[in-house]
Amino acid sequence: MSSWRRRLVAAMGDELGRARGEARLLAERTAERAESERGRAEQVIGDASRKQTQLRRIHDKMTATLEARKAAAVDAGHRAALAAAALAAPAAAGALWSEWKTESGLGRGPAPLLRVGRIADSSAPLRGPSLPPTPPTTSTAMPETASTGRAPVESGDDLAAAGGITPGAATASAGSSIVAGGYDNPGPSVTETSLPALIPLLDRSHLRIDTDAAHALPGLLLRAVGSVPAGLVRLHMYDPERLGGSLSAFAALGKAGLLSFVGPSGLRDELDALVETVRRVNADVLAGEHESLAALAAATGRRPEPWRVLVLLNADLAAWPAHDQAQLARLRRTGVAAGVHLVIVGDDDAGPADLPRLTATGATALPGATVELDPPPPSTAVTKAAKLIAEKHRAGREPARLVDLLPQRLWNASSATGLQAPIGETAAGDVARIALGDNPPHALVGGPSGSGKTNLLYAWIAGLASNYSPDELALYLLDFKEGVSFARFASGRRDPTWLPHVRLVGVNINDDREFGLALLRHLKDELRRRAEAAKAHEATKLEELRDADPDGHWPRIVAVVDEFQVLLEARDAVTDEAVQLLEDLARRGRSQGIHLVLASQDIAGIEALWGRPSLVAQFTLRIALPKARRVLAESNHAADTVARFHAVVNDESGHTGANRVVAVPNAGHADAWEPLQQRLWEARASDNEPPALFDGDHVPDLTTAVPEPETALLGQTIDVASRGAALALHRAPGRNLAVLGTRTVEAADILAAAALTAARGASERGQRIGVDICCLEPDAAASALALAAALETEGADVDWHDDLDAACKDWESRCDGMLRLNLFHAVDAGSARLDAAGSARLRAMLIDGPERHLHTLGWWRSVPRLREDLGGFSARFDAVDAWLALDVQGPELAPLSPASGGPAWYPRTRRGLYFDRARHRVPQVVIPYRTTALLPNPSAVLDLP
Ligand SMILES: Nc1ncnc2c1ncn2[C@@H]1O[C@H](COP(=O)(O)OP(=O)(O)OP(=O)(O)O)[C@@H](O)[C@H]1O
Incomplete structure (x- = not known):
């Protein structure tokens, strides 16, 4: 082959090889690119499918949430529709x-x-x-x-x-x-x-x-x-x-x-x-x-x-x-x-x-x-x-239900000019209201036992408390009956609610007529306070005072006393003072917004009332329950024929023309009362205090209050504030106390309360007192021993004497200037055994001790025995300024009392009559505190080494 042909073949071979190489390279690159495109595509597909999964999840979640919301909304709507249907x-x-x-x-x-x-x-x-x-x-x-x-x-x-x-x-x-x-x-x-x-x-x-x-x-x-x-x-x-x-x-x-x-x-x-x-x-x-x-x-x-x-x-x-x-x-x-x-x-x-x-x-x-x-x-x-x-x-029209008479909106009324309250229904079916204000200012409610007085008072109180807020109305409720009709208004164990308008509830008062007096005295103080404020603001009545002093707190006051005849039934100083206070409150309360509602089984029998026509005349609103006597005017016999659970309401002093016969709802039943009180209680302001409760059956425990310096508390006085009965133990002649009577537990409680409070008063002020205890009554020994231990805990220096002679022996040497008390239980049991010198020492200690700050708080079991220790028949009682009598009859207290013949005092359990010559005009009734809660168990004390 010719050379050019060889060259040509060679050149073509090169060309072909290059082309093949390029083609291979191209194919490789294409394959690479395709691979990477595939990878990218796979990634995109993966991402997309992940996103899709996520989106599906979100969608499912949202669907579920929306479904749940829808279901809740449907549920709420359904519930609201059912509630509306239930109302309609x-x-x-x-x-x-x-x-x-x-x-x-x-x-x-x-x-x-x-x-x-x-x-x-x-x-x-x-x-x-x-x-x-x-x-x-x-x-x-x-x-x-x-x-x-x-x-x-x-x-x-x-x-x-x-x-x-x-x-x-x-x-x-x-x-x-x-x-x-x-x-x-x-x-x-x-x-x-x-x-x-x-x-x-x-x-x-x-x-x-x-x-x-x-x-x-x-x-x-x-x-x-x-x-x-x-x-x-x-x-x-x-x-x-x-x-x-x-x-x-x-x-x-x-x-x-x-x-x-x-x-x-x-x-x-x-x-x-x-x-x-x-x-x-x-x-x-x-x-x-x-x-x-x-x-x-x-x-x-x-x-x-x-x-x-x-x-x-x-x-x-x-x-x-x-x-x-x-x-x-x-x-x-x-x-x-x-x-x-x-x-x-x-x-x-x-x-x-x-x-x-x-x-x-x-x-x-x-x-x-x-x-x-x-x-x-x-x-x-x-x-x-x-x-x-x-x-x-x-059977006739059903009597109105309490709830149907009450206003739908609570506390919507102003008491500036008076107080209106529904009390029942008239025969025509109208709501019957009764008013208290300038006229009529006060009410007398009468009817024999079981005629529905208390129920009527409940209905009235319900109407008042629903119409007026506690800022407009304050209630003071006292029940002299045996029983607790007003207890429901105070907070109790079964029902912790209270009626927010009530400031004071007295229950089981029975014999504590003094508590009635205490209420009247408290109202009289309030009357005085209002009269002074009215004078300062040149106002003549509550309405004007409220206008002149808009920031003042001047609610109308309604004081309800059920069975008030108990307060006036005796011929004694309590009745006399109660009548005087009632007269004053009835006359002047009208203009100062203080209203009295007196209820009684038998108004006819209240001599103290009918002997004072001017007092009765103030009570122009009369409410007679069936068969009530003398509540209405003498010629008005409507109460004789009025039907059961009805009342004759008359705001013209009982004159026939002003009779209104009212059917009273059953307000006392728990079904009617409790839901109302619950509603009122829930509506009260956060600072609304529960009412003070005086329960005559309750024995108060020793107060934890700290008394004034050098003062002992003997028991609780019967007053609105439940204060302690104080005995001042300052350095002065006569500042001794004689507890008189035979009631061991109460006498021991009085001595214990006195010593513990005096010691507490001192220790709170960083001081100490000395106490010498001599207990001569075996039944009081355990309590005296426990007292000794409690006094030591209170920081007192305590000495124990086994006999009176020892307790009196060196009394002068004990007088070191600090307050010292002799606590002698059953003094007369020891004094009878003292020789002449011992008796003289006892007497000298009683007479001279207080001036040297040694005060004897002794318990004698009778007045003659005290007299004996003070010097016999002709002795004076100057050494004993203060006495607290338990089961001692009034006449026996004559030598100690400012009233000739002695105070009117009929002893009763857990009550004492307290008189401090230096502070009191008349004796006051005291409830001895129970001290057991503050004393250690006597057997624990005896077990001490
Ligand atoms: N309007 C009324 N409707 C139904 N029951 C009533 C009504 N009024 C009173 N009662 C019932 O009659 C009974 C006697 O009523 P209430 O206690 O009010 O009478 P009272 O005159 O205060 O009697 P007492 O003085 O003996 O306590 C109670 O059981 C009470 O529930």
Whole structure:
């Protein structure tokens, strides 16, 4: 081959090799790029799928959250709707047939809506706390047989299927007022979670019922007659074709005049009579003051006219004569306001077209909702309910309930010009109010035992405490009866609430007439304080003072004393002072806003009262319970004939023309009182203090208060502040104390209280006292020993002497300037054994010791024995300024007493009469403290090494 050919082949070979190499390189690069693209694509796909997973998760979460929120919102809405339904259709107006009983849920609010069934598909599980309970009511339950017609809607199975609460759980969580299967809670039943279908009738509307819904009529009528007080709904049935067989179970109402059947011949009269009723109600009852009976009821709380329901069953309205049609049209236009309602049953379109209409699946009052009608109530149950309503109606109007008389808004009134309170109902059904103020300023309440005085006072206090806040009204309540009628107003173990207006409650006062005095003295001090403030502000009465001193605290005061005759029944100093104080308070309290309410079984027998006509004249408000004597004017015999649980209220001093007979509600029953007190208590201000309680049966424990320097406390005085009875132990002649009587425990308590409080007073001030104890009564020894130990703990220097001679021996050497006490138990047991020198030393110590700050607090078991130790028959008692007598009769105290013949003192358990010549004008009653709680156990003391 030629060279060029070889060169050419070689060149082509090179070219081909290069091209191959390039092609390989290209292929490699392409493959690499493809690989990397694939990797990237895989990464993108991986990222995307991760994102997708994330997004799905977020979506799921959001969906779940939204679902949960939606469910909660639906739940809350459902709950709110159920609560609203329970309010709109309480008690018999809304209860399921299985739980139904006649019960008026009618208060002062509007007439109830009436349940006809339920809203279809409105079941929802109720979660969380159950619906608020409403006050329990009492009535007769529908018999068990009532549940025989149970429709699926009433089944608890619905609820279980919906995963809702069980009836038992709801009962537990809602408190005792929800009774599963009962009807104490008029709210929606715990076994029913679907929304009830409620339709308007009473006070609101007429109604048409289509033939396909006619089976709802008996239920609707039963709810109407059963959900208001018996007799307040009257049924008039026009039934030309006698199709109303289903209504025969209502027959019992007919006999009571609450139901009448009308045939074609009676239609005109019936229509005319109802039109006339409308006219009369408008002219005479509403009288231009109210636009409807509903408005009248809202304003006054009473329903003077019944509702009248005319039911037209398959009436061929088109065929009615023009007159009847015109009357029907009148009733349609004007009936509702006057309580006359039409219920037109049938498919007759000739009647008024614009009435709310109920069909088998809907009601125009419930637009957009599908209604499932309830089954009719079992006829046995209707019969029973009709009988019960008829009986109740025949028995007469039920007395007003306390709750119906009280204002809906608490504490809405000002007491500047006076105090108004509802106390019951008049025969016409009006709320009867009583006033206290400038006139009448004070009240006398009388009636024999069991006539209802205390109940009336409860009703009055309830009305006052609901109308006026504690800033407007302060109450002082005292009950001299054996018993504790006013204890409920104070905080107790069973019920920790109190009535926030009450400043003082006295219970079980029985013999402690002094506590009555203490209250009157306290009020007199308040009267003085108000009079001074009024003078400073140039005001003449409370109203002006409150204007002039808007920042001052000037509530009206009402002091109620039940069985006040106890305070005035004896002829003694207590009665004299009580009458004086009463006169003063009655005369001047009027202008200073202090009002007295005195109640008694037997006002006629109170000499102290009738001997003071000027006192009685101030009590112009008189309230006489049945058979009360002398509360009203002599010629006024209204109390002799007034019915049980009624009162004659008269604010013109009992003169016949001013009588008002009032039916008083049962205010004392716990069902009526406790919810009210709870409500008032919850509304109180955070700084509202519980009332002071004086309980005559309670023995006070030794106070932990620190007394003034050099002072001992002997017991609790009977006064409003429960102060301690103080004995000043300053360096001065006569500052000794004689405890007199034979009651060992009380005497030991008095000495112990005196020594412990004196020691406490000293140690609180960084000082010490010395105490010499000599106990000569074996029964008091254990207590004296325990006292010695307690005094040492209190920081006192204690010396124990086995006999009186030793205790008196070197008394002068013990006087070192610091306060020293001799505590001598049963001095007379030792003094009888003293020789002449010993007796002289005892006497000298009693006479001269106090000046050297050595004070003897001794217990003598009789006055003559004390006298003996002071020097015998002619001895003076100058060495003993203070004495505290236990079981010593008044006349025996004559030598020690400022009153000739001795004080009027009738010894009684745990009470002593205390007199300190240097401080008291008259002796005062003291309750010895119980000291055991502050003393160590005597056996523990004896075991000490
Ligand atoms: N308006 C009333 N409605 C129903 N029960 C009443 C009414 N008034 C009183 N009662 C009842 O009558 C009984 C006697 O009433 P209350 O204790 O008020 O009478 P009282 O005159 O204070 O009697 P006493 O002086 O013996 O205590 C009580 O059981 C009370 O619950």
